Amino acid sequence: MHAENTVSPSDASAAEVTKQVEQWKQGRLQRLTAPDGWLSLVGLEWLHPGANRVGSASDNDIVLKVGPAHLGVVTLAADGTAKIVLAKDSGATIDGKPAQEATLVDDIQAGENGHPTTIAFGAANFYVIERDGRKGLRVKDADAATRKHFLGLDYYPIDPSWRIVADWVPFDPPHKLEIGSVLGTIDKVDVPGKAVFKRDGHTFELLPYQEEPGGELFFVLADRTSGKETYGAARFLYAALPKDGKVILDFNRAYNPPCAFTEYATCPLAPPENRLDVAVTAGEKKYRGSEH
CATH class of the missing domain: 2.60.200.20 (Tumour Suppressor Smad4)
Structure with a gap:
């Protein structure tokens, strides 16, 4: 669940956004299809x-x-x-x-x-x-059928409007958030703050956690496309650490958890706080080869 190329200026042009997302997609595919992916x-x-x-x-x-x-x-x-x-x-x-x-x-x-x-x-x-x-x-x-017969990744068209510069509201001390998993377990994680943004005239909030101290912000989210055009349990999104009170959420880089591809992964589920009442028509779509 590694992220790359998440840092970019808040005034990035549409061409820059497209180029960065295309580079990110190549890295995503390489990591997923690696012999030990x-x-x-x-x-x-x-x-x-x-x-x-x-x-x-x-x-x-x-x-x-x-x-x-x-x-x-x-x-x-x-x-x-x-x-x-x-x-x-x-x-x-x-x-x-x-x-x-x-x-x-x-x-x-x-x-x-x-x-x-x-x-x-x-x-x-x-x-x-x-x-x-x-x-x-x-x-x-490395010779697993899921790898040898991989059908590729499907995405919404890259949409620069879904690269959102959100306001960062820090929590001091951090809040606790319960993250369930497909195994039925519940983890309590520390949330350092929230990302607040507007879309279609409405205000939305997302709560991230950090998988390691000082690491990037990790969002486990769902939206109105979940279970329809996108994977039902959640999608993942990484963001660079906040700068000048802002955090960049590029939903073009929202991607499927490992559970979308294999039944042998232990993935977190989107918490209720991160279920957005809006269709995020950006990022990775449901995997065509998924049987679950």
């Missing part, structure tokens, strides 16, 4: 306490769609530590190196700039993620 997801398997036998054979506790029949055993200790012992003939690597066993660093422990311990086998791999106290294996395969 969201289209490569083929599994999200939750670990149970104790030993979890992992592999593609049906007699495993966790049956993978890809890989050796018996890959190894992942043991989840009472303190939340996960360790793996690979089968002797698995052919798998741990962080790119031949090894027999390791403690598995999950995505939360790794942090924004680190990397979770990755177990690779052929064109596939997995690492541990933690969500709401549960730990699971996020399984990726």
Whole structure:
């Protein structure tokens, strides 16, 4: 969920807006379709306490769609530590190196700039993620059907009028906002302020949070196109940090969460506060290949 090229002058011309959005769209497509991008997801398997036998054979506790029949055993200790012992003939690597066993660093422990311990086998791999106290294996395969048969992204025509210079109203202290997820979990996030803007004679507000301290503003939003022309659960939008009391919302860069493309992602849902009573006819449309 990385953003790029979000900083631009508030008086950008239509031609500049179009050029920047086109560049952003190219980067968006590259990230999505990368060998380890969201289209490569083929599994999200939750670990149970104790030993979890992992592999593609049906007699495993966790049956993978890809890989050796018996890959190894992942043991989840009472303190939340996960360790793996690979089968002797698995052919798998741990962080790119031949090894027999390791403690598995999950995505939360790794942090924004680190990397979770990755177990690779052929064109596939997995690492541990933690969500709401549960730990699971996020399984990726560069040869996944969702990646090999990707149908492309559809967008509304770029509309410079949807690049909006909004007023920024800071909150001190930050407000709390509840963000639900497709898993049914609820996260409480800190909202540093709100973006306020006018459209069609009406005033609207959006509440962002930051995925990392000092990071860009991240908006999870829905609008009157949601569930019709655009993905129903939410769309994502990043914005550069406020400057001189203004924040730039370029809805031409509103895009679908990973859940629009795969059932194995854990996406946030648009909170009620960010459900706009207006049709945002800009940005990414619903994915043609979506079955959910």
